[in-house]
Amino acid sequence: xxxxxxxxxxxxxxxxxxxxxxxxxxxxxxxxxxxxxxxxxxxxxxxxxxxxxxxxxxxxxxxxxxxxxxxxxxxxxxxxxxxxxxxxxxxxxxxxxxxxxxxxx
Amino acid sequence: xxxxxxxxxxxxxxxxxxxxxxxxxxxxxxxxxxxxxxxxxxxxxxxxxxxxxxxxxxxxxxxxxxxxxxxxxxxxxxxxxxxxxxxxxxxxxxxxxxxxxxxxxxxxxxxxxxxxxxxxxxxxxxxxxxx
Numbered sequence: 001x002x003x004x005x006x007x008x009x010x011x012x013x014x015x016x017x018x019x020x021x022x023x024x025x026x027x028x029x030x031x032x033x034x035x036x037x038x039x040x041x042x043x044x045x046x047x048x049x050x051x052x053x054x055x056x057x058x059x060x061x062x063x064x065x066x067x068x069x070x071x072x073x074x075x076x077x078x079x080x081x082x083x084x085x086x087x088x089x090x091x092x093x094x095x096x097x098x099x100x101x102x103x104x105x
Numbered sequence: 106x107x108x109x110x111x112x113x114x115x116x117x118x119x120x121x122x123x124x125x126x127x128x129x130x131x132x133x134x135x136x137x138x139x140x141x142x143x144x145x146x147x148x149x150x151x152x153x154x155x156x157x158x159x160x161x162x163x164x165x166x167x168x169x170x171x172x173x174x175x176x177x178x179x180x181x182x183x184x185x186x187x188x189x190x191x192x193x194x195x196x197x198x199x200x201x202x203x204x205x206x207x208x209x210x211x212x213x214x215x216x217x218x219x220x221x222x223x224x225x226x227x228x229x230x231x232x233x234x235x236x
Contacts, residue, residue, distance in 0.1 A: 023142045024109055052131060054138045055202040065193055083131045090208045092189025096196055 001025055002050075004032045009104040012076075013040035016105075018049035021057030029057060033064035037073045046105035048079035053087050065097055074098070079105040112137055112159065123163040125230070132209045132228050133161065133168060139202035140172045140224065148176020148222070167229040170210065173221050180215050181206070181224065 002019040013036050021029055036043045045061070047053075061077065068075035076098040080088060088094065113134055120130040137159060150156040153175065160171040184203035188196070207213065210226035217223070 020113075022109060022113075022138055024107075052134060054135055054142075055205055056138075056142065058201060062193070062196060069193060083128060087135070087205065090205055091201060092187070095190055096193040 002029055004029075006036065012042045012044045012104040014044050014046050014104050016046045016049065018051070020052040021050060021060065022052060022054050023056035026056040026060040030060035030063050033060070033075075034067050037064060037068045037071060037075060040073065042074045042076075043068065044076045044078055044104055046079045047077060047081065047084055048105060050081060050084050053084050055091070058087070058091050058093065061093075061097065076103050078103040108157075109138060109141065112141060115159075116161070119161050119163075125163070125168070129168065129228065129230055133170070136170060136206050136209055136226070136228065137172065139206050140174075143179070143202055144174040144176045144222075148174055148179055150174050150176040164227075166231050167211075167227045170226050170228060171223070172225075173223045175221055178217050179222055180217075181213060182215075 002017055002021055002025040004018075005016050007014050007016070015032060015036050017029065017032075019025065033043070033045060045064075065075050078099060080099065088097075088099065093099070116130060116133045116137060119125075120133070141157060144150040144157055156175045158171075158173040162169040162171075181203050185197075185200040187200045187204050191197075206226075210228050213224065213226045215222070215224055
């Protein structure tokens with residue numbers, strides 16, 4: 001189960017995601033991110049309050065990132081907690097997602 | 106997939122009972138979710154009651170994990186290796202779940218017997234365990 005809330009900060013539409021990005025929550029996560037990407041040029045998913053992510057959550061992120069690429073939106077992921085960062089590292093996501101740089105979280 | 110919620114709750118209970126650290130609980134959740142979703146999505150276990158069995162045992166060097174399912178024969182070596190260096194447009198996520206399992210556990214062993222896939226493995230809790 002995930003909870004999301006959105007705000008606009010420094011020109012970014014920030015989607016704050018909390019809870020667990022598991023197989024049950026993956027579709028909801030993808031929908032929320034896609035909707036934000038369709039409506040905004042710069043979208044950041046903030047994972048500071050995300051407790052857990054599995055390959056299903058990673059898949060949702062990759063789908064969102066592809067949607068952003070197609071639309072020409074910027075999409076970033078930031079504020080990774082240590083355990084979530086570990087899953088990102090094990091998944092090789094540092095090569096495909098912008099998870100560094102000047103971001104709003 | 107509401108069984109995932111049950112699985113997570115049981116892992117939490119096991120970890121509290123054995124005073125296991127949060128990172129151990131995270132890894133057990135991840136390993137079991139990946140194996141479970143594989144069995145449900147690809148193994149034909151979806152909607153089949155009693156098609157998956159999980160056992161956890163706390164041992165001195167780590168947590169011994171046993172995962173069994175009555176799905177199609179599936180050796181983890183059959184999983185496609187994810188191309189972790191591929192650019193976004195070429196990146197496939199197939200095989201990522203098993204890849205994550207392999208990163209986390211040691212001594213992954215598979216056998217097929219009497220219509221069951223049976224996987225055993227260890228999630229070390231001693232950081233000095235060699236990779």
